[in-house]
Amino acid sequence: MRLWLYIVRRLVVLVPTLLCVSLFTFGLQQLLPGDAALALAGEEHDPAVVAAIRARYHLDRPMPVQYGIWIGNILRGDFGESLRNRIPVAELIASKLPVTIELALCSMLIGLLIGIPAGIVSAARRGTPLDVGANFLALSGLSVPHFWLGIMLILLFAVRLGWLPASGYVPPWESLGRNLTTIALPSFVLGTGVAGVLMRHTRSAMLQTLDADYVRTARAKGVLERVVVLKHALRNALIPVITLGAIEFGRLLSGAVLTEQIFAIPGFGKLLVDGVFNRDYAVVQAVVLVSASLFVLLNLLADVLYFLVNPRLRG
Amino acid sequence: MSASASLAIPAVVDRRRYRAMKWLARRPAAIIASLVVALFVAGALGAPWLAPFNPNAPHFDAIRRPPSDVYWLGTDEVGRDVLSRLIWGARASLLAGVIPVTIALTLSIPLGLLSGYAGGWVDGVIMRVNDAMLAIPFLIVAIALAAFLGPSLTNAMIAIGIAALPIFLRLSRGTVLVIKTEDFIEAARALGCSRRRIAVCHILPNMLPPLLVQSSITVAAAIIAEASLSFLGLGQQPPAPSWGSMLNAAQRYLSQAPWMALYPGLMIFFVVMALNVLGDGLRDALDPKHQ
Numbered sequence: 231m232r233l234w235l236y237i238v239r240r241l242v243v244l245v246p247t248l249l250c251v252s253l254f255t256f257g258l259q260q261l262l263p264g265d266a267a268l269a270l271a272g273e274e275h276d277p278a279v280v281a282a283i284r285a286r287y288h289l290d291r292p293m294p295v296q297y298g299i300w301i302g303n304i305l306r307g308d309f310g311e312s313l314r315n316r317i318p319v320a321e322l323i324a325s326k327l328p329v330t331i332e333l334a335l336c337s338m339l340i341g342l343l344i345g346i347p348a349g350i351v352s353a354a355r356r357g358t359p360l361d362v363g364a365n366f367l368a369l370s371g372l373s374v375p376h377f378w379l380g381i382m383l384i385l386l387f388a389v390r391l392g393w394l395p396a397s398g399y400v401p402p403w404e405s406l407g408r409n410l411t412t413i414a415l416p417s418f419v420l421g422t423g424v425a426g427v428l429m430r431h432t433r434s435a436m437l438q439t440l441d442a443d444y445v446r447t448a449r450a451k452g453v454l455e456r457v458v459v460l461k462h463a464l465r466n467a468l469i470p471v472i473t474l475g476a477i478e479f480g481r482l483l484s485g486a487v488l489t490e491q492i493f494a495i496p497g498f499g500k501l502l503v504d505g506v507f508n509r510d511y512a513v514v515q516a517v518v519l520v521s522a523s524l525f526v527l528l529n530l531l532a533d534v535l536y537f538l539v540n541p542r543l544r545g
Numbered sequence: 546m547s548a549s550a551s552l553a554i555p556a557v558v559d560r561r562r563y564r565a566m567k568w569l570a571r572r573p574a575a576i577i578a579s580l581v582v583a584l585f586v587a588g589a590l591g592a593p594w595l596a597p598f599n600p601n602a603p604h605f606d607a608i609r610r611p612p613s614d615v616y617w618l619g620t621d622e623v624g625r626d627v628l629s630r631l632i633w634g635a636r637a638s639l640l641a642g643v644i645p646v647t648i649a650l651t652l653s654i655p656l657g658l659l660s661g662y663a664g665g666w667v668d669g670v671i672m673r674v675n676d677a678m679l680a681i682p683f684l685i686v687a688i689a690l691a692a693f694l695g696p697s698l699t700n701a702m703i704a705i706g707i708a709a710l711p712i713f714l715r716l717s718r719g720t721v722l723v724i725k726t727e728d729f730i731e732a733a734r735a736l737g738c739s740r741r742r743i744a745v746c747h748i749l750p751n752m753l754p755p756l757l758v759q760s761s762i763t764v765a766a767a768i769i770a771e772a773s774l775s776f777l778g779l780g781q782q783p784p785a786p787s788w789g790s791m792l793n794a795a796q797r798y799l800s801q802a803p804w805m806a807l808y809p810g811l812m813i814f815f816v817v818m819a820l821n822v823l824g825d826g827l828r829d830a831l832d833p834k835h836q
Contacts, residue, residue: 250677261693369825373818375769377776378792378810381799389800484682488773492796502685503777506692518689522681529680 236537240530251522252304255515256297270313270511304519310512314504319516322501327520329399330490330497334482336417341424341478346471348425349432353440353467354459364429371426377488380419384492387415397494416493420486424478431474435467442466469539473532480528484521566830575826581819589635596629601784609802619804622794627805630786631812637787638816641702641771641780642764648706649713649763650756657717657752658744662725672718678711687770691779698771698787701780705770709763716759720752754831761827765820772813788813 267284283289288296303310309319345368352364388396394415400408439445440463448462449455487499494500498517505513570576588595597617598604604624612619618627660671678686690704724730725748733743774780775789783790788809795805 246673247676247680250674251680254677254681258689258693261690369818369821370814373765373814373821375772375810375813375817377773378806378813381792381796381806382810385799385803385806481682484685487684487688488776491777502688506688506777506779511693514689514692518681518685521685522677525682526680 233534233537237530237534240533244526244530247526248523251526252301252519253297255519255522256300258515258518259511260293269509309516309519312505312513313510314508314513315510319512322513323498323516323520326496326498326501329401329495330483330486330499332402333413333416333420333486333490333495333497334479336413337420337424337482337486338475338479340417340421341428342475344421344425345428346432346468349429349471350436350459350464352429352433353436354455356437364433368426368429368433371422371429374422376419376423377492379422380416380489380492383415383419397492399493399495399497412493412495416486416489416495419489420482424482427478428471428474432467432471435470436463439463439467469536472539473536476528476532476535480525483524483528572826574822578819578822578826581815582823585635585816585819586639588632589639592633592636596626596632598626598629600625600629600633600786609798609805611802612804618808619802621791621802621805622798627791627808630791631788631808634786634788634791634809635812637698637775637781637785638768638771638813640698641705642768642820644702645706645709645767645770646760646763648703649709650760652710653713653717654749654752654756657714657721658748660714661718661721662740662744662748668718671714675711675714679715683708683766684770684773687774688777688779691774696779696782698775698781698785701771701774704774705767708770709767712763713756713759716755717752720755721748724748724751758824758828758831761820761824765817765824768813768817768820772809 267280267287267289270283270287271280288299291299307320309323311317312319312322315322348364348367352361355361384396387394394411399412402409436459440459442463445458445463448458453462483498486495486497487502489495490497490499491503498521501513502517504510505517602625604620604626607616607620607624609622610616610620610624616626616628618631620626621630656671660668686708687701687704690707691701694700694704730743730747733747738747771780771787772789772792775787776793778790778793781787781790791809792806795802795809798805
């Protein structure tokens, strides 16, 4: 099958999925207890303000009409206005998303640097204490609550040793060095989870390829074990890991909520938490919608990558 | 005839369960994990008898005391015993682990049976909605739902249950699709069993092993999700103890009272790790390829 045809097919399937995501996001507003206009008004109980909110969000119109207006605005890039900051939500998202992308990229790098070598060593030394140790570390990375790990690392590296700042964020264009010091701990915290997932998948894929006939043939020909592992087995074992990496990246973009909160990083996750506490529901809905859309698109990217690197799918 | 057919399936399931238990018993990691989980459950259920102090009673003469003979794990910012709060907090974690999974199972089994067995447009609609829910990351769904429903442990559990539903539904439906092509289903149909009887007596018991494995993994994820929501103030409300809210309070006293942050996190870590090991063990034990 041709690549473009494959992408078009996958995009067609995405339409109903994204439509359902938008329905779910819109439906969140209906969960507000009591009158939605009163809930959106927050502390403000002035009838004129409540009436203005009702008119502004079209809450006096039938539900399908409300949805139609809402999704129409979204498709034009209008996510509404933040009740707290009084600026368009789209602007807020555009300013916060790059910070989260940088955090996700650094975490991914740490995850790759730890997870893939650990997975290779673990598979190549199957059954040895090294394998057991690597498995234990991977399971720990998957089981540790990241926000707690963040707190513990702040305690060690910021409070006790004073090597790194406890919180805050400096953009790279202001000072690259300070940017790296502020992003190091949160990236490591998120990277441990990714490393755990990647290590387990790399190990499992490597074990399968190391048992394959072509690897046995390479060994029988007298190829060095290191070459067998790193060249023959790893190349095929990395196929599922590449696609998994794209999915993990999507998860990182939305999974940094608590880490950003702990390290006071002004990213996408912190925007969500601030939106929740300020009862800024337009922001919460926008974050849900954008993170779901990003996740869907990164899943598509993962599928396309899989299609590209797996010759069997291309026929 | 149909009675004998329906009796044959539970026998197969029993044999598989017995083999799985035997396989699991040979794994020391799985045994240790089972013990940790058993201790966690026993601690949560026996909190009124095990906790040395009232978990909510402040002792203003013992504020932020380090671990000692009286307060084994120290005290918090208002002098409450950390150990007692940990033991009572296990209840919130146990509830948050079990109830969302029960919600997800209760909804996913009938929907999965309907979707997988009926097929056609019913399957199409259910799975499109499910795909959409799967697209929204677990914690984001839980936070958004908890935010809109209002902060409380009950709402947090509902939110986590709904967030966990899509994975269970996809698994249930996938399992039904595999089982319904098996020979014994064909045999049951040939014997004249009704669709409902086939679904309930023949397909349902065989759906349970993968759902059991998923449940153990999801209980672990739900415990972390509850701790996360409580940490953010969207779960258990003060002064009721929960491991997540204890960590939230501890964050402000990191340099003065690090024990406040250490123990709740370690508890979450050990319980979640034990559940993950148990989940891995169950998956290996129930998967014929591993036996």
